[in-house]
Structures are given as C-alpha cells and as structure tokens.
Amino acid sequence: MTTTGEVILRVEGLSKSFPGRGRGHDVLAVDGVEFELAAGGSLGIVGESGSGKTTTARMLIGLERPTTGRILIEGVDHTTPARTARQWRERGRRIQIVFQDPYTSLDRHQTIGSCLSEAVSVHVRGRAGEVSDRVEELAALVGLDDRQLRAVPRALSGGQRQRVAIARALAAEPRILILDEAVSALDVSIQAQILNLLADIRERTGISYLFISHDLAVIRQITDDTLVMRHGRVVEHGPTPRVLDEPQHAYTRLLRSSVPRPGWTPESALAALSGADPTEDDA
Amino acid sequence: MTTPLLQVEALNIALPVDGELRTVLHDVSFSLEPGRTVGLVGESGSGKSMTARAVARLLPPGARVRGRLEFDGASIVDLRGEALRRYRAGDVSMIFQDPRSAINPVRRIGDFLTEALRINGGMSSRAAGARAVELLAEVGIADGARRLRQYPHELSGGLLQRVMIAATLAVRPRLILADEPTTALDVSTQAEVMAILGRLRAEYGMAMLFITHDLDLAAAVCDETIVMYAGSVVEQHRGASLHEDPLHPYTAALAQARPDIDRATRRLPAIPGYPTTAYEVPPGCAFAPRCPHAVAACTTQEPQLVPIGDGHSRCIRAEELRGRMLTGPSTTEGVA
Structure with a gap:
C-alpha cells in the first residue's frame, strides 16, 4: 500500500448541528472534525x-451541508452540496460511497448488468461497446459472473449484492471511496472475501478509502490510520497499530477492552470500563 | 449428570x-x-x-x-x-x-x-x-x-x-x-x-x-x-476450546477468516464460495465444497456427529486432522 504523500482529502473544522427538540437547543452531531486522507491511503473512522x-460521511458525499468548516478534495472546495447535474457528475468522479445494506440502494426490478451500465453511462460518453466493455471490466474486478449480471438483486446473496454496490461505486473511477459499515452485515466468511477484494482494488487502482466501522478488528485489517470519534469529536487520531495497541484516550481503551477475544469475559471488560468516563448516552 | x-x-x-x-x-x-x-x-x-x-x-x-x-x-x-x-x-x-x-x-x-x-x-x-x-x-x-x-x-x-x-x-x-x-x-x-x-x-x-x-x-x-453449518451441527465443544482446538474444519476456517484485532494480515484466509442451506446441500459433507481438507470420500460419505476428545465433530477426518486444522495465514491463500 503505497501513498505518494499527496493529500487527496482535507477536512477543516467540520461541524454540523441539527435542530433539537425544544427551544433553541441544537444538537451538535459533528464538532470541529479535522483530518487529511493521503492519496492511495486508507483512513478508518x-x-x-x-x-x-455517518454524518461526517454524509457531508463528504454532499448529502448534508456542513454548518461550519471546509471540505477540500484534490484542492477543490466540496463544502456545499453540488447544485447542477454537471457538478454532481464531476464530484462523483472524485468521491463515492458504499453503504451497509446494498439491498435498499438497488432497484429491485433492474438486473445487475443494467444497473452497472447505467452507472457507467453517466461517466463514460462513448459507443455502446465501450460501456459494455467497462461493465465487464468492473464485474471481473469485483468477482461477479455473467449469470449474476443477468440476475435481479433479490436473486443474489448479501455478499454478492455488496460486490455490486462496490462495482457501481467504482464505475465513476472515483479517487476516494467511502465505505460506511460496508462489511458489517456480512457473514464472517464473506466479510473476509470482501476485505481481501477491497485490499486488491486499492493496490490495483490506487484508490483511497475512508472506512467507517464500529469493528476494530476490521479497522486493523483494512486501514493505515484511524480516527476515533465520540459525541461528534475526534478523541484520538494516529496510525492504526498505534491507536489500537497503545490507545491514549480512555474511550479508545474502553472500545478496545469491549471486544470479545480468547480469555475475555464481560466482567473483565466492565472492570476496565470503571476507570473510563461513563459511556451510556442515556436518552 | x-x-x-x-x-x-x-x-x-x-x-x-x-x-x-x-x-x-x-x-x-x-x-x-x-x-x-x-x-x-x-x-x-x-x-x-x-x-x-x-x-x-x-x-x-x-x-x-x-x-x-x-x-x-x-x-x-x-x-x-x-x-x-x-x-x-x-x-x-x-x-x-x-x-x-x-x-x-x-x-x-x-x-x-x-x-x-x-x-x-x-x-x-x-x-x-x-x-x-x-x-x-x-x-x-x-x-x-x-x-x-x-x-x-x-x-x-x-x-x-x-x-x-x-x-x-x-x-x-x-x-x-x-x-x-x-x-x-x-x-x-x-x-x-x-x-x-x-x-x-x-x-x-x-x-x-x-x-x-x-x-x-x-x-x-x-x-x-x-457450531452449525447448512442446518446441521458440525461441532460441539467447550467454549474456550473452539479457537485452540477446533474439531471441525469449518470452525477452524471461521476462526481464521475473522480479522484479528492484534494484527493485520496480508490476506485474510477467506473461506471460498458461499454458505449453503440445508436444502441445497450436496451428497456427502455439506462443507466439503469449501473445505481445504476435503478428500474424495467427503463428497460421497455423509459424516455423522461423533465424539472426539472432549467434544463432538461431524467430519470423517476429524481424528486425523486434529491439531492440524489451523494453518498459518501465510500458507492458506483464500479465494476472494
């Protein structure tokens, strides 16, 4: 995994508040988040x-407007959502997203092949042959066969649908791919396949990942650097092995000690917890 | 008892x-x-x-x-x-x-x-x-x-x-x-x-x-x-032994496919193929098509759940493979 040192995404003082219940009590969902993503790098949140x-991801992709702060992708300001179709297309070539459950973002009547062609056509203006060549290339990249391209989403397994979602996101040849809990709902054996696939794609295309997950073992496997967020703020940021092996913040230590592993018991995790700040965000 | x-x-x-x-x-x-x-x-x-x-x-x-x-x-x-x-x-x-x-x-x-x-x-x-x-x-x-x-x-x-x-x-x-x-x-x-x-x-x-x-x-x-696979019990074991001493290749494969919070590996030993259902199982062992240890007999002979060590396994090779099911990540190249 080589990075050139070039920064592809820079986030400065990013905040988002939503109107809260009651008078004038806005909820600060994201509070002064700052980070950089290196070209070809993989950053975990x-x-x-x-x-x-997730609110951070939604701002990066242009689904939410930040209250304050700046988002720069390849030096271009992406802070406010795109206004024109052309802007959307241009931004789509810089940044794409894959969500946890691809089933809800696929048209259930459309075959996988047609779904991918549509995504490719948005970005490739050329002969019909060029589009179908590119669809074949994408299908091969994510490991979908002809039979699956002719199928509708319902006929595919969860892992296969997630391959479709990844292929569709890659259709635009984006520089950055956000993966928002993209492997969390998959069976362990399939999750390993998709994580290997994502590693291959990064190596082959030099794409950068922003990998959002609650799963620290997955974060360890797929990222170079990690941000730990809590209540809208970044509480820890550093190289992934350092963050997980020598966590500096009590909250990171709490997350680490909560993960079941050989020798772990719920009681041992709670004993570690008693030293940290209270975690229950009561309603 | x-x-x-x-x-x-x-x-x-x-x-x-x-x-x-x-x-x-x-x-x-x-x-x-x-x-x-x-x-x-x-x-x-x-x-x-x-x-x-x-x-x-x-x-x-x-x-x-x-x-x-x-x-x-x-x-x-x-x-x-x-x-x-x-x-x-x-x-x-x-x-x-x-x-x-x-x-x-x-x-x-x-x-x-x-x-x-x-x-x-x-x-x-x-x-x-x-x-x-x-x-x-x-x-x-x-x-x-x-x-x-x-x-x-x-x-x-x-x-x-x-x-x-x-x-x-x-x-x-x-x-x-x-x-x-x-x-x-x-x-x-x-x-x-x-x-x-x-x-x-x-x-x-x-x-x-x-x-x-x-x-x-x-x-x-x-x-x-x-541990269940395709509608059957493939292993029954004391909880703490699942990792160190798996009795069925599926348990071993599952334990290894999971990323490790203590270290990243170059490639995860993924289990090839997809989980199957009881309805679709081929003759013989349901896990055989995905199993790195499968031999010809696995596809013809339906395994029974038999006692082994302090647990049970539904694998005809359980006895001979015991202690050798966990292979190092470097030698098990998963098919992604």
Whole structure:
C-alpha cells in the first residue's frame, strides 16, 4: 500500500448541528472534525452510535451541508452540496460511497448488468461497446459472473449484492471511496472475501478509502490510520497499530477492552470500563 | 449428570416453500442442563435461529417437524392449549436482536413491563409498577420510575435491551432463548448487557440458549458451543476450546477468516464460495465444497456427529486432522 504523500482529502473544522427538540437547543452531531486522507491511503473512522461518523460521511458525499468548516478534495472546495447535474457528475468522479445494506440502494426490478451500465453511462460518453466493455471490466474486478449480471438483486446473496454496490461505486473511477459499515452485515466468511477484494482494488487502482466501522478488528485489517470519534469529536487520531495497541484516550481503551477475544469475559471488560468516563448516552 | 432441561434429538425440520417441503434443519441433537449456557454459532442459513424458534414453538405454519424436542421431559411439539400457554408465558422467554422491533412503540415502558405481572401474575397495577421498578434496578437501571413513563423511542438501544431482560425476569423463566441479543448494540454496551445476563442467570439458575454469529463472544460466555453449518451441527465443544482446538474444519476456517484485532494480515484466509442451506446441500459433507481438507470420500460419505476428545465433530477426518486444522495465514491463500 503505497501513498505518494499527496493529500487527496482535507477536512477543516467540520461541524454540523441539527435542530433539537425544544427551544433553541441544537444538537451538535459533528464538532470541529479535522483530518487529511493521503492519496492511495486508507483512513478508518471508528465510533459508536451517535459519534457523528455517518454524518461526517454524509457531508463528504454532499448529502448534508456542513454548518461550519471546509471540505477540500484534490484542492477543490466540496463544502456545499453540488447544485447542477454537471457538478454532481464531476464530484462523483472524485468521491463515492458504499453503504451497509446494498439491498435498499438497488432497484429491485433492474438486473445487475443494467444497473452497472447505467452507472457507467453517466461517466463514460462513448459507443455502446465501450460501456459494455467497462461493465465487464468492473464485474471481473469485483468477482461477479455473467449469470449474476443477468440476475435481479433479490436473486443474489448479501455478499454478492455488496460486490455490486462496490462495482457501481467504482464505475465513476472515483479517487476516494467511502465505505460506511460496508462489511458489517456480512457473514464472517464473506466479510473476509470482501476485505481481501477491497485490499486488491486499492493496490490495483490506487484508490483511497475512508472506512467507517464500529469493528476494530476490521479497522486493523483494512486501514493505515484511524480516527476515533465520540459525541461528534475526534478523541484520538494516529496510525492504526498505534491507536489500537497503545490507545491514549480512555474511550479508545474502553472500545478496545469491549471486544470479545480468547480469555475475555464481560466482567473483565466492565472492570476496565470503571476507570473510563461513563459511556451510556442515556436518552 | 443432571437431567437435561431441554433435549433435542435427531431434529429435522422442513418448511413449505412454493408448494414443496424444504429441509432447514438436518439431524440436530443437543441437550441443555438447568442453569447452563449453550451457544449456537453459525452464518446465515445455518439453522441457528430456526433451532431456537422450534424450541419456542414459533415455527411458521406448515412446518414438518421430525425427531425429539423435549422440555423437562414433555414433548414441545405436542403442547396444546393451557400447557402451551404456560410453557410460553412461564417456562421459556425469548430475547431478540432488535429490541425496538419486539416492543410496541406507542405504549410506555411501564405498560410493557407490568403487562405480564398484571395478567399472568394477578398483581394490582400499583404492585406491578413497584415490582417493575425493582426489576429495572436488577438490570442496572436506577431511575426506574422515570423510565416507566417513557416510550421506547426515548431510550437508547442498550437501555431498551436491558428493559427486555427485565421483562424476562418478571416471568423468571427456566430457559432464556437469546437470539443475537447484543448484535445491534454498541460494543461497549455489549459487555454490560452480557454481564447483566450472566449475573441474573447465575442468581436465578436460568438456562440459556445463546444464538450468535460471533465465535469469540460465544467462547467467552457459553459453557458449551454448538457450531452449525447448512442446518446441521458440525461441532460441539467447550467454549474456550473452539479457537485452540477446533474439531471441525469449518470452525477452524471461521476462526481464521475473522480479522484479528492484534494484527493485520496480508490476506485474510477467506473461506471460498458461499454458505449453503440445508436444502441445497450436496451428497456427502455439506462443507466439503469449501473445505481445504476435503478428500474424495467427503463428497460421497455423509459424516455423522461423533465424539472426539472432549467434544463432538461431524467430519470423517476429524481424528486425523486434529491439531492440524489451523494453518498459518501465510500458507492458506483464500479465494476472494
């Protein structure tokens, strides 16, 4: 995994507040987040529900407008969502996203092949042959066969549908791919296949990943650097092995000690917890 | 050895799909003694949830059940009328993955918690309310009186799952069926919920059938773990032994495919292919098409679950492969 040192994504002082219940009590979902993603790098964002990791992803992809802060991709300002179709297309060639459950983002009547052709056609203006060549190339890259290209989403397994979602996101040849809990719902044996596939794609294309997950073992396997978020803030940031092996922040230590492994018991995890700040974000 | 609370023997279940019966469970046998925890581990379609549903008598209509399924010596399948009602309301309780889908969103926590106490326990509203506050205290919720007035959407997932456990305690069943009770929760909440479940189980002597996809979690909290694949039990073993001494190649492969929090590997030893269902299994061993240790006999000879060491394995090569199933990540190149 080589990075050139070039920064492809820079996020500065990013915040997002949503109107809260009651008078004037806005909820600060993301609070002053800053980071850089190196070209060809893989950055993990770790956090639990309410940490702001998904809101951050939604701002990066242009689904939410930041309250304050800046998003720069390849030096181009992406802070405010795209206004024109052309802007959307241009941005689509820089950054794409894969969600946890591809089933909800696929048209259930459309065959996989037609879905991929559509995604390719948006970005490739050329002969019909060029589009179908590119669809074949994408299918080969993610390991989908002809039979699967002729199928509708319902006929595919969860792992196969996630391959489709990855292929569709790659259709635009983006520089950055956000993976938002993209392997969390997969069976262990399939999750390993998809993680290997993602590693292969990064090596082959030099794409950069922003990998959002609550799963520290997955983060260890797929990322170079990691941000730990809690209540909208970055509480720890560093090379992944360092963050996981020598966590500096009490919250990172808590997350680490909560992961079941040989010799782990719920009681041992709670004993480690008693030293940390309270974690229950009560309603 | 004590008499088992739950005895499952040669259980076969088929469900009607498009007018034909399809096998979902094949020759499942195990027993659960009072106060013990048995884990059911497997991937989608392995039959782990179906096993729990069969125990809870929650199978879809038209299901064909063969084999023995007994609770405290009585056949669960034959329970009718009052006996079935008693079984479901008092003997067995189920805790689901997503507490939000198992609770009525427009009724207050208090209504939900006191229902069983009022209807089955014959308590007055006031007494039931007081008991509900006690139950919430037992699962670590201190401000119970306030929680009783709240609606499910006002509680976090972890709190709501504790409310579900409190509801289970109201009945004090002899058997808890916990179907991925912490999968939808944050990791730091998972330890809390598991610790509460463990403490209460020990205190009240309740047995638990714990269903999970997480081998590490099962190993940590279960006395014994059953690994299922394609509707069959492939390994039955003491929880702590699953990693060091797997008795079936599938268990070994599953343990190795999971990323390791302590180190990244160049490539994960993925299991090639996809999990299959009991209905689609080829002749011979269901795992053979994905198994790195398969030989010709594996595709023709149906393996039986046989004792080996301190557990059971459904693999014809179990004895010869024992201790050699875990290969180093560098030598096992997964097919992605």
